[in-house]
Amino acid sequence: MESGFYGSSLDGNLKCKFEESGLANTHEIMEKAVRWFRSRSIFVVAYGTGCGAIEMPPTFTSRYDAERMGVVGVATPRQADLIILSGYLAYKTLRRVIRTYEQMQKPRYIMTLGSCPINGGMYWDSYNTIKKLDDYLPIDVSVTGCMPRPEAVIDGFVLLQERIRNGEKAGWEKYDENFEFYKENQKRVLGGHIDPSYETDWYNLKSGGKA
Amino acid sequence: MDLASKLEKLSLELVQKQDYLYSVTIDFERLESLLLSFLNEFGYITLDSINCRDDLEDGFFTITYCLQTEERDHVVMIQTKIQRENASLPTMHTIWPQAEIMEREMHEMFGVDFPGHPTLIDFALEYWDNMPPLRRDFDTLEYVNSMNPFREQRNDALDAKEEMKKKREAKKAAKLKAQQEAEAKAALEAQNNPSDEVKNEE
Amino acid sequence: MIFQIILLIMLAYVVGFIYFGLYRNITARIQGRYGPTVYQSFYDSIKLFSKNNTVSYGWMFYLGPVIMATGAVLTLVLVPVFSDSDFLRSVTSQGNLFVLLYLMVLGPLGNALAVGTGGNPFGVMGVVRGLTRLIGLELPFYIAVVGLIIAANSSDIVHIIDVQKTAGLNIINHPLLFIGAMISMVGFFGASPFDIPGAPQEVYSGPRTEFSGKFLALLMSQGSLFAFAKLVLIVDLFLGGADSLVMLVLKTFTIFVAIIFIGIVYGRYKVEQAVDFLMKLPTLIAVLGLARIVWFG
Numbered sequence: 001m002e003s004g005f006y007g008s009s010l011d012g013n014l015k016c017k018f019e020e021s022g023l024a025n026t027h028e029i030m031e032k033a034v035r036w037f038r039s040r041s042i043f044v045v046a047y048g049t050g051c052g053a054i055e056m057p058p059t060f061t062s063r064y065d066a067e068r069m070g071v072v073g074v075a076t077p078r079q080a081d082l083i084i085l086s087g088y089l090a091y092k093t094l095r096r097v098i099r100t101y102e103q104m105q106k107p108r109y110i111m112t113l114g115s116c117p118i119n120g121g122m123y124w125d126s127y128n129t130i131k132k133l134d135d136y137l138p139i140d141v142s143v144t145g146c147m148p149r150p151e152a153v154i155d156g157f158v159l160l161q162e163r164i165r166n167g168e169k170a171g172w173e174k175y176d177e178n179f180e181f182y183k184e185n186q187k188r189v190l191g192g193h194i195d196p197s198y199e200t201d202w203y204n205l206k207s208g209g210k211a
Numbered sequence: 212m213d214l215a216s217k218l219e220k221l222s223l224e225l226v227q228k229q230d231y232l233y234s235v236t237i238d239f240e241r242l243e244s245l246l247l248s249f250l251n252e253f254g255y256i257t258l259d260s261i262n263c264r265d266d267l268e269d270g271f272f273t274i275t276y277c278l279q280t281e282e283r284d285h286v287v288m289i290q291t292k293i294q295r296e297n298a299s300l301p302t303m304h305t306i307w308p309q310a311e312i313m314e315r316e317m318h319e320m321f322g323v324d325f326p327g328h329p330t331l332i333d334f335a336l337e338y339w340d341n342m343p344p345l346r347r348d349f350d351t352l353e354y355v356n357s358m359n360p361f362r363e364q365r366n367d368a369l370d371a372k373e374e375m376k377k378k379r380e381a382k383k384a385a386k387l388k389a390q391q392e393a394e395a396k397a398a399l400e401a402q403n404n405p406s407d408e409v410k411n412e413e
Numbered sequence: 414m415i416f417q418i419i420l421l422i423m424l425a426y427v428v429g430f431i432y433f434g435l436y437r438n439i440t441a442r443i444q445g446r447y448g449p450t451v452y453q454s455f456y457d458s459i460k461l462f463s464k465n466n467t468v469s470y471g472w473m474f475y476l477g478p479v480i481m482a483t484g485a486v487l488t489l490v491l492v493p494v495f496s497d498s499d500f501l502r503s504v505t506s507q508g509n510l511f512v513l514l515y516l517m518v519l520g521p522l523g524n525a526l527a528v529g530t531g532g533n534p535f536g537v538m539g540v541v542r543g544l545t546r547l548i549g550l551e552l553p554f555y556i557a558v559v560g561l562i563i564a565a566n567s568s569d570i571v572h573i574i575d576v577q578k579t580a581g582l583n584i585i586n587h588p589l590l591f592i593g594a595m596i597s598m599v600g601f602f603g604a605s606p607f608d609i610p611g612a613p614q615e616v617y618s619g620p621r622t623e624f625s626g627k628f629l630a631l632l633m634s635q636g637s638l639f640a641f642a643k644l645v646l647i648v649d650l651f652l653g654g655a656d657s658l659v660m661l662v663l664k665t666f667t668i669f670v671a672i673i674f675i676g677i678v679y680g681r682y683k684v685e686q687a688v689d690f691l692m693k694l695p696t697l698i699a700v701l702g703l704a705r706i707v708w709f710g
Contacts, residue, residue: 034459034460034463037456037459037460037463038460038463040453040456040460041453041456041457041459041460043457061444061446062444062445062446063446065441065446065447065448067437067441067446067448067449068441068446068447068448068449070449070453070456070457072449072457074618075613075617075618075622076535076617076618076622076623078468078622078623078624078625079618079621079624079625079629081460081464091336091337092335092336092337095337105464105465105466105467105468105625105626106464106465106467107464107465118362119361119362120359124355124361125351125352125355126351126355127344127349127351127354127355128335128336128344129359130359131355131359131360131361131362132359132362189358189359190338191338191340193337193338
């Protein structure tokens with residue numbers, strides 16, 4: 001159990017305490033239990049980019065009902081565990097997605113739908129679309145297809161649940177470890193402007209849009 | 212039609228494209244006054260869209276203003292040509308407010324300047340510092356390859372043609388083998404009980 | 414006494430979460446899907462408690478959920494759970510209905526302070542919506558409670574339960590008050606048509622927008638505690654309390670299912686529509702009930 005399971009700050013302390021008191025086994029059991037609860041309760045923020053957004057409503061509503069596996073949609077990234085990116089990502093979108101992903105609390109996971117985040121898909125020669133999302137953000141599950149049916153999306157949820165339950169190394173840990181690599185790639189494409197600037201005054205665009 | 216005769220007075224030709232669609236070609240100097248007279252005198256009050264076409268070989272942009280009547284039964288396309296280098300157009304946002312965002316898009320995609328336009332800022336792109344992407348001298352493929360290289364091919368990727376060939380040959384061989392086996396079996400059976408063969412022949 | 418309080422909180426926690434699991438399950442069945450397990454709210458709560466928290470807006474932001482939880486726990490402790498026995502009734506004699514009514518508003522106020530510190534516009538919008546709605550919600554409920562106090566000639570909940578043993582249940586004696594109180598109870602539970610503060614399609618999660626991980630878990634827990642306390646309060650006031658755990662679960666569950674069904678059938682009001690409605694029909698019903706008590710006994 002190398003992975004920072006309780007989040008980066010708590011894990012070391014807790015583990016040491018347990019080992020000092022001769023309860024290293026308890027720590028493992030606790031980890032297993034918490035992992036199980038995590039796999040049973042996944043809050044999703046569905047970031048609808050591209051055409052895949054249309055597959056999300058049937059996945060979460062009566063027809064396919066992802067809630068029976070504990071997968072529920074939430075409204076804000078603060079509460080979410082999983083972000084679903086459902087299609088191609090323009091540079092403009094990538095900025096927002098990075099911002100959204102970094103607002104999510106650890107542990108956090110990414111799932112992509114379709115072939116566009118993998119190799120650009122049919123937008124491979126667009127001047128404004130990225131080709132390989134895994135250069136910029138760590139992906140946990142890629143559901144392929146153009147577009148994947150809700151059954152495939154649910155299959156992706158099951159795969160993610162298994163991975164969480166088995167304690168496999170998750171994407172957010174890779175992101176923390178290779179932070180420099182990801183940031184470098186993001187900077188290369190986005191030209192250093194990673195966050196949308198706070199300076200744009202949306203209410204007074206006529207004065208040049210600068211606050 | 213009276214529009215044609217009105218335009219004839221201005222020494223312009225009205226070309227009918229479809230039964231509701233007409234086009235007028237005009238030089239750049241008279242564009243603004245013609246647009247105003249279409250609005251005020253001819254009753255074409257709505258600006259549908261402003262389009263731009265890049266004629267790289269001839270060295271100019273073709274700009275098309277689509278105007279529509281209040282009854283929505285006639286559309287006129289007013290075409291004009293401007294130089295590609297330092298392209299500039301009069302802004303129409305004071306007359307048609309919707310022109311503001313159309314001109315903003317054209318500025319971003321083709322680099323056409325609109326003096327006096329209040330919001331020539333980013334429209335769909337953000338922080339774009341290259342050549343405007345819809346100009347035809349912008350090499351999209353080269354730009355894409357420099358920004359987003361292809362994913363490296365997987366090592367286990369196989370040549371589809373050869374694989375299919377192998378598959379077909381294997382299938383053929385299996386078929387041949389089965390046939391030979393069946394023949395041998397039949398020959399063996401014929402040897403064992405020749406009476407059956409006679410019956411079959413009957 | 415401490416032991417009893419802890420036991421009460423644990424009971425409320427378990428029952429409240431199972432009720433919320435049932436709420437989700439029943440909703441799912443009505444919508445024609447399988448729905449989550451009954452224990453789904455437990456899973457969510459434990460997962461949220463095990464999450465990291467890196468959001469910081471100063472100490473007032475952290476204090477908000479704590480104030481809400483304080484309000485919920487105090488309300489819970491002051492409501493007598495069983496009608497006959499003194500069990501789990503540790504500090505009930507210290508408070509009466511007036512204290513309870515004050516404590517029920519403590520949560521929203523604490524929330525408002527915290528969300529204001531967070532500065533998220535959706536959170537602030539949610540809080541403003543919630544407080545506006547509260548104006549409408551409190552009116553019929555308070556009138557109904559005043560009616561009950563006049564009828565029982567006491568503001569002590571235990572006394573109100575005792576009166577019901579001889580004079581009959583309040584739901585039969587004062588049905589108008591019950592209807593008025595129930596309509597505002599639907600709002601107190603955050604069910605449609607009064608689910609204005611956290612309206613998901615309008616203001617994201619409303620006041621909860623900026624809360625994550627452990628604080629969200631705390632908010633969920635206090636929500637279930639508070640829900641249980643309110644259900645027990647309604648049972649005490651109108652259904653004569655419960656003399657055993659079975660009766661308690663039966664009565665509270667009946668009220669709860671009624672609220673679920675009302676919530677599923679109706680769509681959401683706008684803020685001003687909700688206040689308008691609550692100021693008119695339920696208030697009128699409650700006032701009629703009050704008038705009946707004042708003039709006809």
